[in-house]
Amino acid sequence: MTVDDTQWPRFQVFKQDRLDVPFENVGSVHAPDAEMALQNARDVFVRRPDCAGLWVVPAEAILEESGRVPTAGGEESQGGGTASTEAFLVFVKQDQSGTHIYRGQVEAPSPTHALILARSSLDDPDRPGIVWWVCPARAVVRSEPDEAESMFGPARGKLYRQPGYYRADSMMRAIKARRRREQDEASE
Amino acid sequence: MIEGDTQDLEDPQAQAFEARIARGEKVEPRDWMPEAYRKQLIRMISQHAHSEIVGMLPEGAWITRAPSLRRKLVLLSKVQDEAGHGEYLYHAAETLGATREEMIEALHSGNAKYASVFNYPTLSWADIGVIGWFVDGAAILNQTMLAKCSYGPYSRAMVRICAEESFHKKQGQEMVILMSGGTPNQRQMVQDAVNRWWWPTLMMFGPHDTDSPNTPQLVRWKIKTRTNDELRQTFIDQMVPEIMVLGLSLPDPDLRLDEVTGHWRHGEIDWDEFWRVVGGNGPCNQDRLAARRKAHDDGSWVRRALSAYAARQVQTG
Numbered sequence: 104m105t106v107d108d109t110q111w112p113r114f115q116v117f118k119q120d121r122l123d124v125p126f127e128n129v130g131s132v133h134a135p136d137a138e139m140a141l142q143n144a145r146d147v148f149v150r151r152p153d154c155a156g157l158w159v160v161p162a163e164a165i166l167e168e169s170g171r172v173p174t175a176g177g178e179e180s181q182g183g184g185t186a187s188t189e190a191f192l193v194f195v196k197q198d199q200s201g202t203h204i205y206r207g208q209v210e211a212p213s214p215t216h217a218l219i220l221a222r223s224s225l226d227d228p229d230r231p232g233i234v235w236w237v238c239p240a241r242a243v244v245r246s247e248p249d250e251a252e253s254m255f256g257p258a259r260g261k262l263y264r265q266p267g268y269y270r271a272d273s274m275m276r277a278i279k280a281r282r283r284r285e286q287d288e289a290s291e
Numbered sequence: 292m293i294e295g296d297t298q299d300l301e302d303p304q305a306q307a308f309e310a311r312i313a314r315g316e317k318v319e320p321r322d323w324m325p326e327a328y329r330k331q332l333i334r335m336i337s338q339h340a341h342s343e344i345v346g347m348l349p350e351g352a353w354i355t356r357a358p359s360l361r362r363k364l365v366l367l368s369k370v371q372d373e374a375g376h377g378e379y380l381y382h383a384a385e386t387l388g389a390t391r392e393e394m395i396e397a398l399h400s401g402n403a404k405y406a407s408v409f410n411y412p413t414l415s416w417a418d419i420g421v422i423g424w425f426v427d428g429a430a431i432l433n434q435t436m437l438a439k440c441s442y443g444p445y446s447r448a449m450v451r452i453c454a455e456e457s458f459h460k461k462q463g464q465e466m467v468i469l470m471s472g473g474t475p476n477q478r479q480m481v482q483d484a485v486n487r488w489w490w491p492t493l494m495m496f497g498p499h500d501t502d503s504p505n506t507p508q509l510v511r512w513k514i515k516t517r518t519n520d521e522l523r524q525t526f527i528d529q530m531v532p533e534i535m536v537l538g539l540s541l542p543d544p545d546l547r548l549d550e551v552t553g554h555w556r557h558g559e560i561d562w563d564e565f566w567r568v569v570g571g572n573g574p575c576n577q578d579r580l581a582a583r584r585k586a587h588d589d590g591s592w593v594r595r596a597l598s599a600y601a602a603r604q605v606q607t608g
Binding site for chain 1: 371382385395443448464468533
């Protein structure tokens with residue numbers, strides 16, 4: 104390999120299939136900045152219809168917690184009462200085979216506090232979260248609703264990307280039926 | 292025994308991990324996992340990613356020569372999907388600590404493996420139909436199994452890939468059906484493609500179970516749920532009757548239906564050929580790597596321009 108082989112920082116990508124369902128994590132892309140990350144996310148994750156919006160977040164801006172409940176401790180919490188707070192987005196994986204789905208926002212002085220708050224205020228007792236992600240709201244770059252049609256519309260017209268566009272199954276059934284008829288006639 | 296699989300089974304962390312797997316839980320990136328589990332997954336997922344990326348080359352060669360606009364659109368979007376699927380899989384490997392730079396370097400230097408089937412040439416348009424039906428059909432069987440894999444990010448990538456790839460197989464099968472019912476030239480062309488791709492496709496499932504020492508551990512960890520030979524048998528049983536009903540033959544004089552079990556039995560696979568191709572000495576290995584390296588180097592100015600733009604945006608605020 105020769106020149107400039109960096110693959111750039113990683114951005115986590117969240118996709119909303121329809122306006123009435125929450126954003127969910129679909130994977131990540133590499134990009135030099137958030138604007139290109141959004142463009143790459145569109146190319147990588149929206150080759151099919153069903154996209155109403157995309158968010159990208161620098162991977163290092165996400166704090167993850169699974170299993171044990173984090174406890175507020177150490178220096179970070181000592182000034183907790185007076186420190187200024189900011190908004191954090193909360194994502195949670197609820198099903199073993201599922202992914203991280205947007206749950207809501209909390210106001211907290213630090214990512215660790217945001218995790219504790221999220222788990223105490225946003226958990227569903229019937230389906231407790233398995234893995235929690237939080238990231239500062241200011242780290243999220245969102246696709247523009249005005250540009251949704253030009254970003255996500257083209258995928259809707261490409262019907263040849265759906266298996267139902269092809270006649271392979273019905274042609275196969277017809278050929279098999281013809282072969283059976285031929286065999287029946289030959290044996291009569 | 293898998294390299295690195297030396298952790299003490301008395302270790303409570305290892306025991307808890309095995310219990311989680313047994314309960315059917317999915318492992319997430321930050322969870323504790325045995326080093327051998329991590330290593331096996333990085334190996335499998337990065338090879339899988341490389342296969343998607345190199346897999347663009349044999350079919351990409353026919354985009355400019357597709358016989359109609361419809362076929363060109365279909366082939367373009369299939370090849371574009373493979374690029375996206377490579378991205379999904381590199382992402383899954385990165386969650387385990389592998390970097391994109393390391394993986395790309397391993398591919399370009401010839402140290403990484405990828406599916407050996409992509410080291411064969413595409414000699415005629417009929418190859419595009421047969422690859423879609425055979426090669427994608429075989430890949431879908433393997434990937435449907437991997438969608439149930441115990442590692443969360445790999446399993447989620449597989450679910451998305453399986454959903455998108457179903458059209459890849461259908462478009463290929465449709466082409467083979469149409470050509471097998473076409474002119475004598477078309478029938479001859481598609482038969483020739485079947486003859487050349489059948490054995491490389493059977494080899495895609497990997498060595499026999501008796502020569503696949505990692506399989507029992509991978510099955511125990513629920514990374515795989517079926518063995519190479521089981522998947523190969525399912526593929527043969529699905530494909531043989533369909534190929535025969537089209538009036539096409541398969542290049543295996545020993546192929547026969549076992550009346551007792553209902554399974555189709557294939558003749559001996561040429562494993563010398565398999566290991567030769569895996570070892571870098573197939574018909575197209577050098578061409579494939581040269582094409583990858585050239586694409587990477589030719590894209591260098593784009594990466595430099597984007598980096599310069601991003602740096603200036605930061606400077607000027």
